[in-house]
Amino acid sequence: MSQPHPPFRADIVGSFLRPAALKQARTRFQQGEIDASALKAVEDREIRRVVEQQEAAGLNVVTDGEFRRAWWHFDFLEHLNGVTGYFGEHGIQFQGKETSTKQIRVDGKVGFDANHPMLDHFRYLASVAGVTPKMTIPSPSVLHFRGGRRKIDSDVYPSLDAFFADTADAYREAVHAFYDAGCRYLQLDDTVWAYLCSEKELQAARDRGDDPDRLQSIYAEMLNHALADKPDDLHVGLHVCRGNFRSTWISEGGYEPVAETLFGKVNVDAWFLEYDSDRAGSFDPLRFVPEGHQQAVLGLITTKTGQLEDPAAVRARLEEATRFVDKRQLCLSPQCGFASTEEGNDLAEQDQWEKIRLTVDLAREIWGD
Template sequence: MLKNTPPFRAEIVGSFLRPNNIKNARIQKAAGQIDAQQLRQIEDAEIKRVVILQRMNGLKVVTDGEFRRAWWHLDFFAALKGAEYYELDQGVQFNGIKTKAQGVRVVGKLAFQEHPMLEDFRYLKSVAGDAVPKMTIPSPSVLYFRGGRAAINAQVYPDLKDYFTDLVTTWRDAIRAFYEAGCRYLQLDDTVWAYLCSEDQKQQLRDKGEDPDMLARTYAATLNAIVADKPDDLVIGLHVCRGNFRSTWIAEGGYEPVAEVLFGTVNVDVFFLEYDNERSGGFEPLRFIKPGHQRVVLGLVTTKSGKLEDKDQIKQRIQEAAEFIDLRQLSLSPQCGFASTEEGNSITEEQQWQKIRLVTDIASEAWKKDE
């Protein structure tokens, strides 16, 4: 990769802690004290601020912090044609805590329409300056995985093959629309692959009548179909997440169960992989990464707590990963975003930026010869 094109040696996953200004404005909007345009103006100001802070802390890539979203995924899904919010019987169970009981279901033919996040990206691009603006959206497989067959109208899609065909078309159209809006760096966020590494999660799938191995092959084929004819100057990454709600998690288990299918066959440009604790397993699965073009961003710095990692230990782990993949194909990032939902992780804003500075400092030292 060239120095001015992504992925960079120091990377980010996407979300940042929501500023109090935005949290208060959302409360005011819900109470009818301000309107949608006033809320957006407050969001604009805070997004401009977070972009400046990302650049000040050494990043060459910036996001809007996902400041306009309540969820990392549902906001995007619900704005698709044929999809809608609905209330769940209960929230998603994380390790010791549940999310709000909200989901998205498919009630009509899926399609990508003029999506509000296109304008969100255009604003980010307008304030990014000389940094590369990165857009983050959920992976298509996530829309099916959580609700499964039960969240897809059987009258609209009696045959799931038709559903997956429309799923591919929808995301291909989304990729094209973001590209036309000026996006050259797009990240797909995906919890599915981490769940397919977890024996507990796979058993839950079997209990629902699903075949985890078949799902892995279906998801790989879906991802390959949506990136098959992407423009050469568009970099697409896939972030594999084990769950990140209020500093908790869902899935555990190394990447080995899915490594050959995921790393060996999925044709994205970059894999963002969580490697911040023992639940992530070892680096051996990286042997399946294609040599040359494909890159891996090692999420070695946790966003779940404010304690700073030891710089030398992180450097050592990068070298350990380089035993299985060329060091030149590696980069460094936090393991996930700092606020996958509007509630955010158990970390302060000051600690958040200390983590980012740690990533940029280590990256400048670990790849000094290459840069």
């Protein structure tokens, strides 16, 4: 029952703890002590190393660990046409922790540039990978939800409908550009579907002047437009989590409020679902996953602490999920990346790799090699 194509029975969300040498090089670059080419040389070396570590752990999929990024989303979004990155007064509030003050705003027509730097990032990953390389980018909804109407220039977009349409078109171009660069496994990271399950986040959207009741259908339409003519051999996953910064989170609440739309109407090949704590609720919403080829990748291994899960408990949880989804449509992964921002979560690199090996070992035991 092994899985010959993405998603794999043992899969990953994407980011890994930044090694000390990479952190030091980035600091030296910011202080003007080394130039961009010297920083890139360190990034290349450390990406080769993390790819080797992933393959040694038994994974059939590798990422670049997001080692060239400070953020899982801003680094991609600020290189879209019409999007500007800047530093504001406040960061994003998590549970007692605050991020750096990096923000983005839309001040021009949104579009995708064929010179987007992450195309080359993928090409390098593919050149050093011995197994399937996966590219991770933020989902189109992320460009809208966090800032909402107030971060989108009303002179450029008097109507948000035009903004949503342009963003969907930009992502459609991005999907084809990554495919042309050799990508056959693309992951869209999307915290927003989980935020739509949180009354606190829904109220924050209302306070920003947005109508959250419309957003499920809008975001589903954006995603489906972006993927409407994707090649058959490009596998696309959608990762949903409740925030991930230095082992904390933002939202809480099960998938029930969005399940019918997310699982029934969004045309991705797989959903990567956070399921490592009570914050994610029960498996009941998985009843909306259609029978067939689409996969639910269950994030039962936490990346927020170094404590290694009890294999028997993980097996029991997965067996519980089979009440709602056929076992053949399930896979296993950590619930999120280990470092959605360059700061990383509060665990050691050794803990990180033990969790990856546990994921691989359990998948082999449950589905066969």
